[in-house]
Amino acid sequence: MSFNFTNDTPIYLQIMEDIKIKIISGVYNSNDKIPSVRELSFKYEANPNTIQKALNELEDMGLIYTERTNGKFVTDNNEQILKCKNETVNDIICDFYLTMEKIGVKRKDVVALLVEKEKEL
């Protein structure tokens, strides 16, 4: 199994998400060259067009930029990366609250549980 895509989200979005996390977590740093579409296409076992679409999204978000014949690079706009990181983190937290709610954990209890867990770790 090369990657593990979910059925309920377009693949290009899943790839985008994966690369986004690599950028905001610093796996790919400012001005790092992003692997070529061909390479990514191989890695994700996806059609180059799908990769292209994912990268376009990232470019629209201002996380990467293109140098014509040179390739694509992570933006040097660290502020932008940080902003994206915050948004992502925020989304995950919302998701987390929603899941907990679905299970029936009261919102005020969530923080308590987390603090407790943090001590354990």
Add this chain to the structure above:
Amino acid sequence: MSFNFTNDTPIYLQIMEDIKIKIISGVYNSNDKIPSVRELSFKYEANPNTIQKALNELEDMGLIYTERTNGKFVTDNNEQILKCKNETVNDIICDFYLTMEKIGVKRKDVVALLVEKEKEL
């Protein structure tokens, strides 16, 4: 696809998980009858055998019990349900910490972010 299964986990486990959450969140209450294997088979668009396997897992966990020709029911052992709920919550929290770590959020910041988010909501 009515339900949306992930590729990287057996369907029967995903169904199991879905029903488990319905039980620990109280959507299905103690002694509630669980829809028949055939109904669930229709609902999840899965083979009856797959449903059976999912329900067997839940029975092994002590969350449901079977009345042979009558149907399957949520256990009346509320303690067991609670135990399962706690374990599930714990798993989700661990997952949450791991994801955050992957993105590059320090553990001690996580709680702060959550508290902040909680105020917003």
Add this chain to the structure above:
Amino acid sequence: MSFNFTNDTPIYLQIMEDIKIKIISGVYNSNDKIPSVRELSFKYEANPNTIQKALNELEDMGLIYTERTNGKFVTDNNEQILKCKNETVNDIICDFYLTMEKIGVKRKDVVALLVEKEKEL
């Protein structure tokens, strides 16, 4: 029919029982490789899925463990095997007492008969 199944018990349970006895009696030792699902399927003249179900039971009982692409093996937890052996022996003894009772042999006479028989052997 090579094996001889009883009508009143699911085949998978009978297979489970047969293999269980091989384990607790030491025919299969700790860490021994169990014949492959396909081999057993041939030997017991049963469907591979039926074998699988039998082996899953044994795995649930902690008597065997699986190495994904390698095969299934007898647990190295000798304590677990011993525990299972004791339970099995206990069951057989209870059964024995029940049968004797059904025939009309008083419980206190059973032991006497056994002791006597033992001398003969």
Add this chain to the structure above:
Amino acid sequence: MSFNFTNDTPIYLQIMEDIKIKIISGVYNSNDKIPSVRELSFKYEANPNTIQKALNELEDMGLIYTERTNGKFVTDNNEQILKCKNETVNDIICDFYLTMEKIGVKRKDVVALLVEKEKEL
């Protein structure tokens, strides 16, 4: 399921065994009338010829006798019944020892285990 026959023994022998136990345990007493072949045929869901064969075996063993137009009856020879009971018991005990041996319980331990179990009951 009316009775539950094993595949590895002729049905007539299994029926014979069942009736034999009823006789030696006293469910059917000396001189009791045995149900008619037709009745037994219905009860065991077996062909009347099969029943006949089973009853013939019992007659050969001296456990039942036939009154021409009247039916079949349990022998009044209590000694014979007792002898048969002893043989049956003996067989079961041998079987029991064999099973234990198969599991790997030493013969001398069997009696100890039984005595212990008897105290429990």
Add this chain to the structure above:
DNA sequence: GTGGTCTAGACCACT
């Protein structure tokens, strides 16, 4: 109608 068992046969991932 309910759940349970079983088979046949296919496909997958891993090595």
Add this chain to the structure above:
DNA sequence: GTGGTCTAGACCACG
């Protein structure tokens, strides 16, 4: 080659 998953479809017992 290994085990694991899944489907389709049949049959059974119980009520």
